[in-house]
Amino acid sequence: EGVQPQEYTIIKMEVLPPFPSKLGDLEGRKLFLAAATLRPETMYGQTNAWVLPDGKYGAFEINDTDVFILSNRAALNLAYQKHSRVPEKPTCLAELTGYDLIGLSLKSPLSMNDIIYALPMLSILMDKGTGIVTSVPSDAPDDYMALHDLKSKPALRAKYGVKDEWILPFEVIPIIHVPEFGNKCAETVCLQMKIKSQNEKEKLAEAKKQTYLKGFTEGTMLVGEFAEKKVQEAKPLIRSKLLEIGQAIMYSE
């Protein structure tokens, strides 16, 4: 944990029916996986959401219409940041684990894939962000390796009940150009560093450092409304737009 507060954008990934059985009938309310990201400008390249199989999540009332699935800790923080139906008091409609979420179908803001799925990632920390991560394998080394693991290891898919059609059709989408690393900078750096799996924590931390810095300072958007703009310019514009149309909220911790 750093000393500086971290400012996340929470992306509202809409859960398409059928909802998890533990949730019962939500009576016309909207259900979202609430994913915390530092890179809202990458949302075009989403291929899936990540959840921790053994992680504990809850479905919380954010307002009269929206229900968010996230960690209890994030729900409490959000309640103190004016995002709870009852101020300063999270209301949990159902307790869930990551296992309950695997395979949910999602419609996520700006994603070029119309429907994406919730899948297991083992390196998710439940005490950071919301415990839900949206996956952008073109620009996030962790996402690239976790996707690669599930695609290349049928036994891993079987272990977590991941159906082939939730993962195999999803390719890395080029969304940002970085001079040194091309159009899929996470893939480039993971290959250069010969990273074998999502478990190589130290190498992945180094890969993340390189791509995060270069992506922000030297990246150019390849897609979307702000194509050809620098990432530095596009990022606040895309974030503001998502906030304005109600598809994201800000969250700090």
Ligand code: A2H
């Ligand atoms: B980022 P920081 Cl394209 N556990 O979003 C593990 N990782 C988590 C998390 C958790 N509980 N909550 C959020 N994250 C991820 C996009 C992205 C991200 C790209 C490139 C880099 C990148 C798509 N995934 O992060 O430790 C989320 O992934 C590299 C820093 O608070 C979030 O932003 O600095 C980032 O880690 C927050 O990490």
